[in-house]
Every structure is written in C-alpha cells, then in structure tokens.
Amino acid sequence: MKLFFATLFAKLAYIALRILGRNASHFPGAVALKLCPDFLGRVAKCPMTICVTGTNGKTTVTNMVADFLEQRGKKVGSNRLDSNITEGVACTYVLSVGLFGRPKVDAMVLEVDERASRLILPYIKPDYLVCTNLFRDSIMRNAHPDYIFEVLETYIPDGVFMVLNADDPLSSRLKSGNERMYFSVGRQPSDVEECINRVADNTICPECQTTMKYDYLHYHHLGHYRCPACGYTAPEAAYTALDADVAEGTLVVEHEGEKKTYPLINDALYNIYNEIALIALASKLGYDEDTIISTLKNIGITETRFRELRAGDIDVICCLSKGCNSVACSRNFDNVRMHPGKKAVYLALDDTSYMKNTVEYTGWIWDVDYEFLNDPDIKQIVVTCPRCRDHRLRLLMAGVDPEKIFLAEDELEAADLIDPEGIDKVYLLYDNTLYDRSVKIADRIVRNLTERGRK
C-alpha cells in the first residue's frame, strides 16, 4: 500500500505542477521518496533498464539512447528533463509505472549523476550501464575523479553489463569483474602525443605509477595509452570511431576489423565519443549495423545544448558550456579554435545558482584551457556575469591581447558589445543555469547584428 500511495500522490503532484506550468522533473520524485523511502527498490523492474553516467556527455548519450529506442518502436521512460539525482530518477519511475508499480514502458533510459549513483544503482539494478568518461568536475560536489571512481566502483551492482570508454585510463577500470564492452575513438588529425591541456587527471599507470605514454592523445587523458615501465595498456575496443567527414556527414566505424560508414551526428570530438558509445550499446542490445545506421539518421543533439542561428552573414552558435566543469569548457574552447572563420566569443560561464546567497568559487577557471582562445582568428572576447573580472584575468594570463577583451557584468549589456566588423561567427557559450537567459542573449545578439548589417 505504501508504494500505491507514494505513486498516487507523486502522480497527482506531477499533474498539479504541470497545470501550474511548473517544472515537474524533481518534486514528484521527492514526494514518492518521502512517502516510500525505498520507492526505487520497490517499483517493478522494467523489461530493460539502461543507465548512463560519467562526467561529460551523459545527458547527450541518455537522450540519444532514448531517441534511438523510440525510433525502434519502444516505449521509453527517461529523465530527459535533466534531473539526474535520486528525485529525478524516482520522478521518471512515477511517470513510467502504474499505480501498483508495474511498468508501462518497454525500457527505462536513465541519466545518473555519478555521486547520486550510490542512492540509485543498488536499488534499480540496471541491465546495462554506460560510463562515458571520468574527468574532474565541480569540486564542491564531486571532489576529484578518484573519489567518483570509488563511489561508482562501490555502488554499481555486480552483474550489470558495462559499456566503457577504452580511451579513459580511469573509467575503463570500473567493475573489472562485470561483463563489459569498450568503445573508443581512433587516431584523429588533431591528436597530440603530449598533453597540451592544463589538466590531465589520470596519466599515471594504475599498476606502477609511472607516467604513461600515449600513441595518440585526443584531449586531457583520453587516448591510446600505455605504460613504458610495466606494459599496462588501453583495453581493446569493440567499436572504434575513425574518420569523421563533416562535409559528407559521415563517420567511419571499425568493428572486428571491418569498417562501416555511419551518419555523423555532430563533428565535435566529444560528440563523436557520445555517438560511438550509442553505437556500441545499440549493437549490444541486438540491433544490426544497417538498423543502427538508418536510425542514427534521425537523431540529433538536444537544442538546449547546441543551436545554430543566423544574423545576416554571421552565424551565431549557441553552445552549453557547463561552468565549474573545466574539461567541458576546455572542449568548447578547443572547438571554437578549431572551426574555420573569424570569430567573436561571448562567455557567460558563471553558475547562477550560487548568486542568491553566496559567491561562486572560481578556482575551476584556472583549470580551463583559456589558452585556446588566444588565437589570431578570435577577434573579440566578451566576458560577462559577476565573475567577469576573474575571467578577464584568466584571459590575460593566457596571453590574450587586452584590446580583444570586453567586459560587462550585465549579460544583455554584454551582448551589445559584440562587434560584427570582420567576423563570420559569434560563439555564445553559456552555463546550464543560464539557458533561459542565453535564449534572450542570443536574440539580442542576432537582432543587433541583423540591424547593423542592414545599416
């Protein structure tokens, strides 16, 4: 009866919040857990449960996996609304089961926060778990990658099939006793042999602590590693993404020595990782290559994460760049640098959830590769939000010409500082707490550029 009432009241809470036009991705789950603390352990297991965790890419992979299964005709329950902690997962179950806790869906696809995994995974006991990677993240919440590894290692149940990143020396070692499959990204034109990033978290051999060598290194600590002292090396991947052809929109993937061409969902290297993780999982779920290829043609990246707009002759590219997450920001800075054209960059990276009562910690910005923005094709950098002075200082330390740096605390005022003279693209990089405001900022930038273009 406890489960019945918990589900009933949580469903009612959901309906009420929706009627009021409020976000209902968290509270109904909190209601269910309040009334039935072991709610997640009591609801009946779905025919298939897939969890996705890891520092970067888990939202994108979760959405892509859920989209994929829906395209294949499955009824899917998924926490797409981005609440990936216990309440969010409980909320997803509330909406995916009947009043007596019986599943109404064919599959659950759940994004699971790494730290919250201890309160989720032992109860829902997934069939499959994808771990995209482990990097440093918000230091307040996640401390450091070693700690997150310990949490996952302790709380991922035995028997879960693991889909892991072969290129990550840390997460590839998770649950060594569980059955597993690896994905990887092969050598890329942009690869290096020595790390050029400010941070690389897992570069010493886990067996003998010698600094590992890379045959090729994509970024930070992801690449094909080997220990020169004891021979420890990256595990063999079942699926390896090789060449991405942006013009053709294709991605060559190697599996058991054979190469096949898949649609390219997005050309950013981190999104190639997300796509190859999906391909590996889909094959494990029993879908053949042709089915995967035809399904991927209809899958894209969620709009809250990436949008392309146009203002006259200028592209305005809006991209989520999670503040407090140095690697996510570095990836975006690298992408900005690598894309052709003359650019202006607008940075709104503060985590605004801190603004009400406290001051955001900015130590993380000193782990971000602002050096990538010190590029001749980047003509202007506008920094905004309360910590804009810290971002300016970081840019100066990265060697950026002070003449290129513009600063305004107010985000809309900062939007007016974008100078269209001689640029082809504007990159608007925003923290996830600023998504709603990023829409207004983007509108303002587009309006300004269009008006100036007309003049």
Place this chain on the structure above:
Amino acid sequence: MKIEVLYPEVCCLYGDKSNADYLKKCLPECEMVYTSLTDEPRFAFEPVDLIYLCSMSERSQELVLERLKNYKNVLRLLIDEQKCVILAVGNAMELFGQYIQKEDGEKIEALGITDTYAVRQKPDRFNSLGILSMGDMTLVGYTTRFSHSYGLSKEDALFKVVRGSGINPDTDLEGVRKGRFFATYTVGPLLISNPDFTRFILDEMGAPEATVAFEKEAREAYEKRLAGIRAAKELLQ
C-alpha cells in the same frame, strides 16, 4: 631564481597549478622545475628558491608521502634553516604534520615537521569561502576537503579567520607557518586572488623588485570578491 613544483601529475587539483604559473608571470626569468613521482626532487641536491606543492586526491596523498619520506630530513633542514620558501596548499599541508587519520581509524604517518594532524571524514565534504587575515593583510580564499586538521597553536598559525572556517570548524586559526614554510587549506588561485599575498611571497623569495603581474586587474577582481564574500549570506557550499 628557481621554483620547483612537486609531482604535478598527481598534485594538480582545484586550479592550484595557477599559483606557480602566476609566479612565473611575476618572475619571467625564473626557472620552473616540474618533478615527477619517478624523479629525485631538485631540492635534494641543489638550492631552489621556492618549493610548491598542490592539492591531491587522498590516494595520491599516500603516494606522495611515500616519496617525500625519503627526503624528510632534507625538508626539515630546509624549513628549520629557512633555506627556501615552501608553499603547500590544500591537503598538501597535511603531509607536513604528524599523521593523517583515515576514515577507518588507521593512521598514516606523515613527515612530522609541524605539530598538526589531520582526520579524514570521507564522504563528508567540507566546502567554504573565507576571509583571512595576516597582519594588515586581508585575503580571500576557498577551501574544499574531506578532512580537518588539529593541534595548531596560535604562534604557528599562518592566518586568522575573519569570516569562514579555520583548519577545523572549531578554530579561527588557518594554515601553518614555520619561518619561510607556509601551508594553508586554501585552494585554487590563492596568489592571483590575493595580490598583497603575492607581493609578500615574492619578497620572501628575495625578489622585492619583481612586479605583481596584472596587478590592476587582479586587484579589481579581489575587491569585487572581497565585497561579495563580506555580503554573502552563506559561506558553506
């Protein structure tokens, strides 16, 4: 001038690396030495002007202690005779104390150079902003850790807490000072965020002629942050 950064492959958390980079910007002619876990530290066989040690994971603390124990006497001598500046931030401070008590009660013997000892409380994370003072100087800082330290006397404290927390929640003393040895739980851009403390460290290194890099911009960021922390309703995060 020579700055030795110890074990950067594991001692590299929380933006701490930026302090060494900032000193290099202030001292462009300075030689930077990055010593890995498999190398013999430079301080063991030649003079250096500053030894810098950053935050690390708890697992790495044990690895680093294993390495540094071989140089315990050299380090003690350098500190006692004030041969060079040593700056240890975050949980690097704990390595110089008596011991680190793990969550299960096991004690890991540390270098025994300072009187403090650390007690881990994992998985409870302690995060706090702070305002600290040293003489006339006011500093802004941030700490994030799984442990607290105890056994610090007023005479050995590096900072006094104005707002925030000391080396444990029951004290207003923060950090350890022993001659030219400076250790603090403050993590991240300690020097960049505090131009006056950078000036102090440069002077301690014997470089009074060196200028604080980007001082105007650093001071603007410092003033804004100081005002923000003074006004903040919450310091614990």
